[in-house]
Ligand SMILES: Cc1ncc(COP(=O)(O)OP(=O)(O)O)c(N)n1
């Protein structure tokens with residue numbers, strides 16, 4: 442028999458110990474196939490070989506009936522005894538070459554990998570696919586470390602695009618994170634995951650068929666979005682031109698003030714009050730809630746979330762991860778302000794942790810912070826040093842190219858603030874020349890910009906680029922208006938006037954006074 446063609450989209454990996462008590466494992470397998478599972482692996486860690494063979498025979502009856510391949514975990518003897526379509530082996534099991542020798546050329550052979558080197562070796566050793574893991578924390582086994590989508594992407598990028606080796610991700614994959622993982626891990630070499638491998642997300646679900654249907658839908662959507670991104674399409678045809686974006690500002694600001702969208706801020710002690718007041722003055726509504734235990738409830742009622750790593754404690758971080766995860770699940774935009782990301786290794790590690798667990802829609806930072814984030818995600822750029830939360834030096838030689846490259850890589854919008862601000866969604870890139878130097882002489886003006894972007898993102902859900910540009914412009918114009926006031930004598934009086942002028946900003950002023958130019962890059 443020749444090797445079957447395999448669809449890896451939703452790959453069920455079983456575990457009897459985790460199977461939902463309302464049904465047998467055999468029912469779980471059948472229900473999941475009816476829901477859309479395309480490949481099954483029988484993974485039974487506690488059975489001896491005769492019992493494993495017995496169960497495998499029953500499972501194979503079901504999978505054969507539905508024409509879905511069955512693979513056996515770790516035990517080649519069982520795979521050969523039942524003549525299943527193949528097997529999966531781990532790094533600590535029989536070697537890939539030995540497994541291939543025993544199985545012959547026509548069986549499907551998969552191997553677990555957690556590094557680019559292991560993936561390249563699997564390819565050389567004749568595997569048909571690799572399981573890339575552990576992606577996220579899982580209760581199914583104790584992982585040595587988690588890769589997150591960024592680590593998964595590093596492995597995909599170590600593989601040649603056109604080699605037939607297939608890839609699936611494993612570890613903590615659920616309905617709510619599938620789409621993001623597939624989109625976010627897509628490599629710039631054009632590699633996109635071929636599937637998601639799931640244990641508890643299916644076997645422990647109360648309805649295995651519905652869970653599988655959801656996973657298949659999310660995988661397919663993620664795959665389609667990832668291929669659009671990689672082809673540089675990013676729904677270009679639907680995107681407003683820079684001029685249209687500018688013309689849409691009056692309406693955006695009016696809508697913001699009518700709707701007063703609620704934004705969940707996990708902000709820092711230094712600026713909490715300023716960011717709350719700036720949000721209110723603009724017309725939005727802030728809730729400053731740093732407790733992880735209320736993040737899920739809040740995610741249902743807020744319209745956007747701002748994560749600010751300015752004053753780091755473990756409980757802040759826990760809340761940011763929780764709020765980000767639930768915002769993703771509810772499709773609410775997430776704005777990350779990686780305050781001081783390059784200043785200490787804790788801040789850098791925290792930014793990496795957030796980016797690896799949460800899909801961030803808009804990253805806002807100064808040059809030093811953007812340089813650190815670029816380094817974290819493997820985007821080559823010049824390195825900008827930080828002192829405390831401030832960037833040092835004169836900035837990037839080509840700042841527009843840096844923000845565009847990061848936006849493309851992370852599939853999000855990047856806003857870099859400074860004397861000139863740059864915003865890009867990977868396709869459209871602009872420089873904004875508004876603002877006043879007093880903004881740099883009070884604490885929290887950058888954080889207030891992140892809050893302003895958060896309020897605009899809450900109402901401009903289909904165009905985060907427009908939200909980021911609007912968020913920056915609104916505060917920069919308010920800064921210019923405040924600095925021009927007779928009663929402003931320095932940073933102290935500016936601070937109060939700034940809040941006034943945010944509230945006084947007229948929608949039509951934005952278009953008239955904006956100094957914004959489109960930047961064309963290759
Ligand atoms: C698709 C897939 N990927 C990885 C694994 C893990 O296999 P292994 O490393 O052998 O660990 P155990 O499954 O034995 O705990 C897998 N089973 N499937």
Ligand SMILES: Cc1nc(C(=O)O)sc1CCOP(=O)(O)O
Nearest residue numbers: 574575579581612613639640641
């Ligand atoms: C079986 C397995 N292998 C992993 C690896 O990293 O190789 S993670 C994992 C468990 C996956 O279970 P769940 O979908 O419940 O998180």
